[in-house]
Structure formats: C-alpha cells, structure tokens
Amino acid sequence: MKITHLRNATMLLEAGDFKILVDPMLGKKGTAGPPFSFIRFKAQKNPIVDLPTGAMEQIQNTTHCLITHLHPDHLDGEGERFLREKQIPVICSFKDEKALRKKGLNVFQTVQYCTNSPFLGGTIRGVRAVYGRPCEICSKCSQTCYCQPHGSCESLPYHSRRTEERNG
Numbered sequence: 001m002k003i004t005h006l007r008n009a010t011m012l013l014e015a016g017d018f019k020i021l022v023d024p025m026l027g028k029k030g031t032a033g034p035p036f037s038f039i040r041f042k043a044q045k046n047p048i049v050d051l052p053t054g055a056m057e058q059i060q061n062t063t064h065c066l067i068t069h070l071h072p073d074h075l076d077g078e079g080e081r082f083l084r085e086k087q088i089p090v091i092c093s094f095k096d097e098k099a100l101r102k103k104g105l106n107v108f109q110t111v112q113y114c115t116n117s118p119f120l121g122g123t124i125r126g127v128r129a130v131y132g133r134p135c136e137i138c139s140k141c142s143q144t145c146y147c148q149p150h151g152s153c154e155s156l157p158y159h160s161r162r163t164e165e166r167n168g
Contacts, residue, residue, distance in 0.1 A: 008047060010023050020064045020065065030048070046073045064090075069093060080103050089109070091108070096110075
C-alpha cells in the first residue's frame with residue numbers, strides 16, 4: 001500500500017489496482033470556505049495551503065473516493081467537480097449519502113457506524129468522531145463514546161479513539 005498525503009485530510013491511497021482519493025479538497029488555497037479561526041490565530045479560508053506540485057496529475061487515475069464527513073475542510077467545489085466529471089464511485093457515511101447524491105456524486109457504497117462492511121476486497125468500519133470528553137464505552141462496539149450517555153453509538157453524534165488519545 002502507498003499513501004500520499006496531499007493536504008489536511010486529502011490523501012491518495014494506492015492498494016493493488018485501487019487508487020482511493022480521500023476527502024478531496026482540490027481548490028486553490030483560500031478559495032473555499034468558511035474561514036476557520038482560533039482564538040490565538042487569524043482566520044483563514046480553506047484550504048489553507050496549496051496542493052503540492054503534481055498532485056492533480058497523481059489523482060487523475062483515481063478509481064474510488066472516500067468522503068469521511070461533510071465538514072468544509074474535507075470536500076470543496078473543485079473536489080465535487082472532479083468526482084462528478086469522472087463519475088468516480090464514492091464511499092461515504094450513510095448519513096451523508098443524500099447530500100452527496102444531491103450534488104451529483106456517484107455514491108456507490110455507504111458505511112454504517114460500528115459495523116464492518118466489505119470494501120474493495122477488504123473491509124471498512126464506520127467510526128463516529130468528535131472532539132470532547134469521554135462519557136462511556138459503546139455497548140455495541142466497545143469503543144469510547146463522547147458527550148452524552150447513550151448506551152450505543154447509534155444514538156450519539158460521533159465517537160473516536162483519536163479524541164480519547166488526544167484528551168487522555
């Protein structure tokens with residue numbers, strides 16, 4: 001497997017005959033929005049860095065696209081245009097399917113939370129993600145969940161091991 005990090009969440013995964021574009025933010029620096037700001041930093045419009053030289057050439061033979069979620073720093077208009085024009089098959093959360101189809105994208109597979117699904121000869125597992133404080137262990141998938149007691153990840157906005165490690 002080869003992983004090429006292009007910027008922020010955008011990367012290209014190459015495995016066998018598959019070239020999977022993840023979270024395609026393909027526009028020029030500062031052309032998408034909205035701006036992100038932090039208390040101690042000046043607000044900047046996304047994307048906040050240029051694509052590396054040759055990035056568009058690298059992704060021309062993309063076979064599939066994985067869109068992790070619809071935050072504005074994970075998919076922009078140029079990414080949508082690229083996927084639409086090439087009719088690249090998109091894998092996304094079941095919660096994002098309707099919005100992505102409305103944009104004219106070729107959604108061919110959705111992913112459920114806490115469930116392994118077949119994926120290009122392997123498996124993919126939907127994991128909710130938030131930044132917050134851990135509240136309990138999910139009764140269905142045994143991962144740490146965040147923000148409110150609920151018993152199962154189906155009733156919670158998100159959960160992630162990444163948040164647990166960051167806050168730990």
